[in-house]
Amino acid sequence: MSDINARDFIKFESINIDRAKDIATRYMAKQYGVSRVEVILTNRCQLNCVYCKKHLAVDYPEYCIPHSIMMKTLKQWFDHGCKFIHFTGGEVSLCSHIYEYVELAHKNGVEVTMSTNGVNTPTTYESLVKKGVNCFHISLDTYDKDIFDKQVGAKGAFEKVINTIHLITELRDKEHYKTKLVLNVCITPETFINLVDILHFMLSLKPDDIKLIPIAQLKNEWTNYERLYDDKIKPKLLQMLIDKNGFDMLKARINSLVKKSFRGYNNKKVVPPCYLSQDERTIDPEGNYYGCYINYREGASPIGNIRNDSFIIQSKKLRKNIHEFTQSEICQKYCADLTVLCNNYIDKQLDELIYDKCYFPNNENKLFYSENSKSYHLRKLFKAGYNIPNYIYGHL
Template identity: 20%
Template structure:
């Protein structure tokens, strides 16, 4: 299968310190230049990529993200951001027309729980609600991303979800990745049954138009095509990060063959869906 959907973790710095984060990238220094990033997007498009997800770190901190979004749009790519919203309002003011999807990360509707997880300093929930409203005003398709941990698996987030009206709600079982969050995440890990309990509690929201996408540890690992800030494919299929040679040196096909990507997992976790740019109100 071609790498039709790619997560480009273009920017390592982040304004938050989420204790469960499995993309801290302590072994990586630096990032691709703007011109190299342009070239990378072109190679991905030529290799069959249809959708590019800009992630981090925190992608909105990247000073040239807007230019990359415009370039991706010119190439015919569906554009998406995975963000905590740090500089999203500023980005929307100048580049809203180049953004098809935004996935906002909110792990709890409780400000204290969010703060305990490292997601902000006590106002992340309110901040995110305002951003969801802004995204709806711009008619940008929205996702809600939530990581389920020991601190929130018993929570009922239904009222919050109804308020922010995501088209898709991606719900992740907290994942331990060696070299990324070991020493921090252990006390937050949950069982498969605890994860299922959270999903079951919120399943009824699908009847109200919210698509729940539940990703267990097993489904997540090795199911994403991911690129690091240095322009290398990487995989977490073995429980730690493995990297390819730089894509700009060896090309997409050779570099992708050097990491593990399970296309059946990609399909099973709902990686293919109607990701066109048409806004669908909920």
């Protein structure tokens, strides 16, 4: 059973098979660690995007985690195995300590990614590249500058974003900095019909990948477009990528773009726990931590606060909630397709690890997945968090 669903696995930045297997192994051993962190450093932003729920105007006083606490927490995460950190906002480049945080992460061998609106100064982005940002995520939903400026509520924003994109790709290609560019493209029913032209324009900007994001709140409507997409649009999108290496996320999304599976568990009665949530941290500007960014974005209650909870307490609280996350209304509706696939993969890896550890008399291994077998109930107990003593494994 060694490579269950490996072909279906989407590799994107911190999401990969090796990490999934490691999470399963550590879950079995009850070892706490953190592989990825997402920090919302500030709610301030220069723009006023129509779909953004979490921004504050740029002239608001900056309210964020105190510098000393953030530095201490970063070092703690790095000591516990953090390999990926994603800084976001608001507009993250407005955070007064962003350069120091990036530099610290880079010096500790952590891969640094960042979501930015792309309208800050060229000097800002050049400095961030030189401090060690490995990848920039920039949102760009259209090739029409007037529509874009209206979407973000700022005249001239489109030109600034395009200039920033060119700057980053030049630093990557001509000066050979190890930085990448991912374009986030939100898709609405209004822009769906122009998707071929939109993708052609985005590819001309020379990104390393493109993340197509159908508006999740409209996901029940997207299946109405499935026939049009499969017959008229999808073949043209795939044709554009025939000779292109990479673009793992784009290729995966093209195949699932108007299917309900691109978001959520869709009211399935049997879902895996959210194993990823116990291996990550999502921190808001007040120091609250959540199961994931989507829980934060959709208004879920925080699990705790890094000012009050030690790393071990954080880990225990998150692990305690891994079943509630995937069964919650937010995760059922909006969980990202990558996360769903990864949690399912980890769940099956745990089946394999438990199977290997158990001793099955009377050929009970044939009944491992049967609801009438003792091993099935043992598996359920273990995944629910119960500590099963080793001697029980030999006496099923």
